[in-house]
Amino acid sequence: MMDAGGTWTDERVELLKKLWTDGLSASQIAAELGNVTRNAVIGKVHRLGLSGRAKDAKPAASAAARPRKATRAPSAPTPIAPQPHVNNVVLAPIPMPPVTQEPVAYVEDDVAIPMSERVTIMDLRESMCRWPMGDPTKPEFRFCGARSITGLPYCTHHARIAYQPVADRKRERKLARA
Structure with missing residues (x-):
């Protein structure tokens, strides 16, 4: 229940109706009225059956009379190849050997x-x-340990595996499925 300062007197209800039709939010109305919460304003608006809100100076057009916006299917996001970076500075791409017809197969790391x-x-x-390298749950689990490329977590060999251009990854997926 509301205390004496927050009761809905006729004057406060009239002010609520005016502020509501002027387009103020429930929070703004609560602040204007004082000693009442946003939720109390929303509840009172619903109990009074207030629905119309002044949004513009022009009258609201019905949904049928409103022109429809042309819709189109959302476009797929353009895939971006991961770029090696340090402290949000993108480094130069790692030179990759030319792609041959037969992909290089790493039998086992x-x-x-x-x-x-x-x-x-x-x-x-x-x-x-x-x-x-290996199964992290086994005692034989290790990390490569070779000299890493400055600013990257991997050596040249593993950086080539980790940072593949998108086209190469797609090609390898197709080969794996075949």
């Missing part, structure tokens, strides 16, 4: 990096490649 160069999380340093 384990073959690319000798076990002696791999490092645990405890041995990993900022200048080392952070490419994960």
Whole structure:
């Protein structure tokens, strides 16, 4: 219930009606009336059956008379190739070897990096490649550990895998499905 300052007197109801038809929001009306909440204003507006709001000086056209906007199907977002960056500064793209007809197949990442160069999380340093190798739940799990490209988390070999142009990724997906 409202206290004595927030009761709906005839004067306050008339002011509410005027402010509502002038287009003020429920919050603005509550502030103008004082000692009443936005929700109390909304409730009173509904109980009074106030619906029309003054939006413009011109009369509102019916939905049937209003011209329809031309609709079109939403366009698909243009895919953007991931760009290596450091502190929100985009770095120059990593040079990629020319694409040949036969894609280079990495049989197993384990073959690319000798076990002696791999490092645990405890041995990993900022200048080392952070490419994960193996199953993280197994004690043999390691990171590549090779020298990383300045400003990137990976060595040259793993950066080529991580930062592929969109066209190359799509081509590899098609080959994998075939």
